[in-house]
Structure formats: structure tokens, C-alpha cells
Amino acid sequence: MFWSLILNVCFISHCKFASSHIKEGLIMEQDPESRESIENFTTDYKIIRTLGRGRFSVVKMAYHVPTLTCVAIKVLKNTEKCSSVMSREVDILKSLGHPHIIKVVEVVQTREATHLVMEHASQGDLLDRIRECGYLKSWEARRMFRQILEAVQFCHDNNIVHRDIKANNILIDGRSNAKLCDFGLAAKTLPGQKLIDFCGTLPYCAPEFFEAEEYEGRPFDVWSVGVLLFFMVTGHLPFLGKSFAEVRRQISSANFSIPPHVANDIFNVIVEMLMINPSRRPSIQQIMMRPMIKDSQAYSPPTSIQTFTGTPSPSIIKAMRVMRHTPEKSTESLIDQNINERTLVFIMK
Template identity: 55%
Template sequence: MEVVRETVCCDKETFSSIYQMLTTLGRGTFGTVNLAFHMPTVSYVAVKILANVNGDCARNKNEVDIMRSLVHPHIIRFLQEVQTREMTYLIMDYASKGNLLHQIRKPGGLQECEARRLFGQVAQAVKYCHDNWIVHRDIKANNVLIDASGNAKLCDFGLAVRVAPGKKLKTFCGTLAYCAPELFGVEPYDGYASDVWNLGVLLYYMVARHLPFQASSSMGLKQQILAANFSVPHHVPLDIFNVIVEIFMISPNRRPTISQILTRPMIRDSQARESIQSLPGTPSPSIVSTMAGMGYQREEMIECLEDQKFDQAMATYPSLQHQAPGGDCCHHRGKPTKPMEPGLVLNPADLHTFSGTPLEGKLLQEPLAGIPTSHPSRFRCLSPQTQSLGKSELGSE
């Protein structure tokens, strides 16, 4: 989807008058994600803060360009980019139920039907990325958010890249416990196949409640991944078991594509598929009227929405659109949505209480050890002979 590249540039004081920072939601490798209050619409948003230093500007620009191009119900919605002299602020929807890692770790874990539904939604988001020649490169439980309706939203495109058909990648990146074996080799690798491996680790984690590859050291973990040495608990249903085994093939060419995964019974027979949604072609008259009362020009609003311009109006419209009771953009209880009164100062203590649920994590943030590994096993992915062949293809350590 083509969009008009527009960025709001302002000083720090002007930014603070529009977005009031409340609390830190998570800290990643390249930036911090904060919960913020959008003053004009009286709503909550997530703000990723990136520093404009050294070589970061090119990486920041790449992340913004990719996020602007993605419009999918299971990818976190990008609202606006704001530039100050020192920082780049990425304004996104706030997913109020935290991330998938929190859901997996909660008492009792995920119900099987929930695991199927959420994995199907993440797979749809990844297919949309791959169809648009985008490789995520860091698909993991930390980077899947859950919105107020309980739906999955893929996030954190800080490592994502556009990859032309047939082009290979060389850079080692991602979270070690999720990395595909070919990333440890010396040859360029297929980014799309490595995303599929990430999905396999995620699916395993969702149904087993522990990661498939675990060790007390990075070297030990690497050896397990290179050998695809894992076991599947007995309680995992056969159709899910089959997808896990199919994905964890050492040779990338033997793994299914994301399109093929979506045809498997565990997803095909579930109700995970949903229609891809986007901003309405005809803007809502009630929202346009509300924005007109906030000082926006009607013609300007309609033009920016139709052309998908990422300016202040574009950021305000979806914020108002999603302000429904129980929605992610929560506002004060018992008070209708209205423009912020001039001079009104918000007291964070009067707002809802939020848990510090991380939106994105550093490398090796996932647990690698300390979780029992003596789970009942009914499968070893490859025979010792095949495992050895896989190692020789990748090169010994």
C-alpha cells in the first residue's frame, strides 16, 4: 500500500503538550515503549521512543516506513511519527492486555482453543508481511500483543527488512532461543523460512508452556537448535504436533511456507480466520464532526484519511474510532469522550492503574533454563544420522 510520507516535527515541549507520558511498558534493544495519554482525544496510546544518534536514524526510518505500509487487523496499528531534535516517537495503538508471554505464563496457561485462535491470527499477520515482501526476524511471545478484545497484534518491526524474492540475508539477529539453525551458518539464509521457524518456536511455547530448545549456556542452546533436538509433550493434540514437527526441519527448503501453514487442519478447521480490515473508505460523519469541533478542517481531514497521510489528523481519527467502552483506548470512567479543556492538567494518579507489561524484549529475554525439561516425549525430530547431516550442511562449531 502506498502512503504519503509525512512526519510531524516539533520541539519537546510541543510534543509533551500533546502526549503526556505515564509509565514505561517495556524496554527493547533499540528503544523504550511508554504508555501515553493523547490529550486531544483523551485516550491512551503506546509510544516507542527511539534516539536520533549515530547510525540509528537509518534504522528508525526503516522501521517507520515498514510500519506505515502495514494495515492488518493482527498487526499493531501505526498512528503517527513525531520527530524532535533528539528523538523519534512512534505512536501506536495501546494493547491493554499486555503481551502473549504474559498470557502463556499466567496460572493454567493458554487454553487449547485460545492457543489455536491466537496462533492463527499471528500466522495471518506473518502471511500479510510475507505477501508484502517483509521479513519480521524477531517473532516471539514478547512481540505479540493482546488487545482489549483478546485478539493478537504482531508488533516491534525494529529488525524487519524488505526482502525481494530469491534474495538471501546475512545478518544474525533476533532472540537466540527462537533462532533458526541456518542463522548460525556462514552462508546467506532465507529470511522467510527463518520467520517460519520462529513461528514454530512460538507455537510450541504456547501449547507446552516451555521453550523447545533450552540449555544453561548460549553454546548449549546453539547445539540443541543445530540438531533440532526437542521433544513434544503427550498432551499436545496430533494436528498441532504435526505442524510443530513440520516446521522444525533443519533444512529451510523442507519447511512449509506461511501460506501452507494456514492450510493445515489446526488452523483451517478453527475460526481464527478473519476478514482483513482497514480504515473505512468513507470517514464516519460523527468522528469528522467531533474532529471539526477540535479545530480540524473537514476537507483536510477527509483528504488525509483517503490518502492515508500519517499526520496529526490521521493519528486522531483512529484514536476516536477505537474509543468504545472496554476498548484499548480507555478513558476516564463515567466521563464521555470530549476534547481536552484548555489548561487542564492531568494527574496520572487519577488514571487507571497499569501493569508494566513489556511490549518488546532484549535478546535472550525469554527463559533459557530453570524450567523442568523432563516432559514426557513421544517424538525426536531427526535420527542421529540426519542430525549429523544437518550439522555438516551448516558447518561444525
């Protein structure tokens, strides 16, 4: 029973913010739960559908009516436990403005729930990307991994440790750029400061997590990023087993094997990051100096605002008619984004 629960947390309960482009009639076919939740939210947003569920939250895809913008909304009920989790996540995300960290647009409080409105990543998450193609090609892995490292380094430089870095917490925007998300388990900590609380996803947890009563957050993140890189270039996790004890045993002994197709520069970084002794793992800043990361710079397109171009599709015009917008005003709204202080900058493609 316990192992079943762990598997559910690790592999099934993914809060996926992203989705494909809005299909014809999608807005017209909102699920009942979505319609019910919006009644106590705000008329600025129209909930389209549920994207995923976590232990404490539900994530919905929504439409910002004034700007015709697709967003993701993380909803937590206002219980004592959920409120503290959301408050911590909101505080941390508001302090971390970075191109490769998911952007918070606003927080809307109602009597029943807290709504965290975030930018929408239109290409899904990294877990789905890897599942679709088996594993990432070396050039794509280098480019995306560099972006993930930049996000994690920015967190560490600002005394934030994420503690739940994994493939489904990396979103992919319309330009195929990585976005680190879900800071529900993140913590503010100074270098060398010890942490004691349980967190994370089992296959990504560092060995010291099982062996000591306290651990440092930064080396923990480095280990998780190493597991993520392994997954990106092989298509499977390095530590798997039929029981909690078996997975823990593999992690504690760093028992993994890297397939021969993995390039040497990537191989070397994985081995460095998956050192059993946390003091022997390089910092994120040191990893950024490795040839694998330096060579990836050529593959990094400039990050820029996603803007609407061209003529709106019939599905968008149909949706806007329901919202009492004329076709002309729909087009104007998409092109002219000077609306109000809450205008969103990531426009749905």
C-alpha cells in the same frame, strides 16, 4: 559475560507496549523521566509511564489529550544508528496496514529523538499471557496462532520478513486479538533472496542461522513461528540450555520433545515448522491450509474498532480536570471522535 548479555536480550529487555487499564491517580504520578521527555515532544500527548526498554529504545504509555486515547510511544534518540533503525521500522510499518499488525498513528520528530506513536494493546503481550496461565488452551492457541499467521503471511506477501517473531512481540488488544509488533529487525527481501546480518532472539533462531553465512528470511520466520507455537501450547521454549553453545547445539539438531497433552493437529504443525532443512519447511500460506488453522476460524471474533461506551470512570475525569477539560467535555470527547486528521481509532477501555 557473553551468555549473560544474550539472556538479557532474549528474556529481560522486553519492550512491552501494553498495560492494564489506567488506575486512579496514575496520570497524576508521572515519573520524572516521563515529564522531562514530554517537554520536547508535543502538547497533544501526556506521558504516563515507562512500559519497557530495549537496546536502542524506550517504550512509554501515553495519553492523547484531544481524543482521550491511550497510546504507546516508542522513543529512539537521534543517533546515527538509531535513526537508521527507526527509519526502516517506520517505512515498513507504514506499508503494512493489517488488523493483526500494530498500527502506527504518527511519527513525531524532535531535535533529540524520534517518537513512533502506535495503538495501545490493553491486554499486554503474549509472553505475559502464557506466564499467567502456564500455557494456552488448544482453542485459544488455535485462534491466536491463526491471527499471527495472517499477519506474517501479509508481511511475506509484501516482501517483508520480520526476523524477531517471539512471544513478547505479539501484543493482545482489548478483544483478545493478536497484534504483531516491533519491526526494528525487519527487512525487505524478495523470495529466494539471501540475508547475512545477525538478528533475532537466540531461542527463536533457525539452525541455518548458525551453519551458513547467508540465509533466507521467510523460512527463518517460519521456524520462529514454530518455536512460538510450541511455547504457546507448552509454556516453555523447545530449546533451552545453560550456555550459548548448548542452546545452539539443541537448535542445530532440532532436539525437542512435545508433551503428550498437545493435540495431534497442533503437534503436526510444530513438527513441520521445526524442520532442520529450511527448504523442507512449509510456507506460511501452506500452513494456513492445515486442519489446525482451518478449524480455528470458528474461534476468530471479528476485528473491529474499540470504542468508548458508557460513563467515564472517576479516574479519567480526574485526569481530564488536570488537562483543563470539564467532565461534560471529557464525555463528549470520548463519544465524539471527529476531532482532526490525527484522531486515534483505538479508544481506551
